[in-house]
Amino acid sequence: MANMLINQMGLPKSVANVFAARNIITAKEALSLTEFELMELLDVSMAQVTSAIARISEITCPPYQTVHSLMKQRVQTEHMGGHLSTQLKGLDQALCGGIPFGVLTELVGPAGIGKTQFCLKLALLASLPVACGGSNGHVIYIDVESKFSSTRMIEIGAKSFPEIFHTKGLAQEIGGRIHVLRPTSLSEFTESLQQIKISLLQNQVKLLIIDSMAALVAGEHVHGATRQHLLGWHISFIKSLAEFSRIPVVVTNQVRSQSHDEICQYSFQAHSREKTGGSYRT
Secondary structure (H helix, E strand, O other): OOOOEHHHOOOOHHHHHHHHHOOOOEHHHHHOOOHHHHHHHHOOOHHHHHHHHHHHHHHHOOOOOOHHHHHHHHHHHHHHHOEEOOOOHHHHHHOOOOEEOOOEEEEEEOOOOOHHHHHHHHHHHHHOOHHHOOOOOEEEEEEOOOOOOHHHHHHHHHHHOHHHHOOOOHHHHHHOOEEEEOOOOHHHHHHHHHHHHHHHHHOOEEEEEEEOOHHHHHHHOOOHHHHHHHHHHHHHHHHHHHHHHOOOEEEEEEOOOOOOOOOOOOHHHHHHHHHOOOOOOO
16 A cells, blocks of 8 residues: 555645656655655645645555454455365364464474374365365475374375275375475575465465474574564464465474473373383473
């Protein structure tokens, strides 16, 4: 809106011509100056400047909206945008259809709870034919911690969709649609983002998975606010990718305890600690 042309805003022709003569072409350029600066630069009266600025502001500035109207718009957008079904009835109902298109969905939980397994299942669903409940598309899977297992994915597929995975050649075709990227550092991931954006357009990608986001800065030896600052730009860029491409983007994150000596909150974590001699990886 800030780049709208002043000559297209319905100003009196004489005023619009004065703006053009002074090389003030867009709304942003006009609104960047004070009324006194404009009056001096354009050599017109204060009344003319005030009237012109009011008109430009009215057109370029979005109107106020209530919280209720914003919520209503979001519900409508998500409903029309579609969802990637998880094939889990209760979860799909809670999510109003599944993982929503055009937004970033974050999976958070302690290590071993099944975040990566869930991502593998989503990757399969996005690559399956439409007739089988999938999206018949490609998947970009960013495997930061090298947890992606093609063997495990085939096991999940064979158990969940036996009629598909027992069809000769179909499992290989689906596997060929899932593209795995393993960045070893945050800088390497940053360099790959632009190529990912191009791939979203060229390869009919229907799902982007990042497993996990926090692990990208694990080797950077930073904590707290600095850690959040490093990830801030990347999160914003990934959100824009979701909105731009209108596909579901799934990011996993881990819950880390302050001390390894804290009492376990989950039974499977306690079991894991017993097996590993008192420590477990988060």
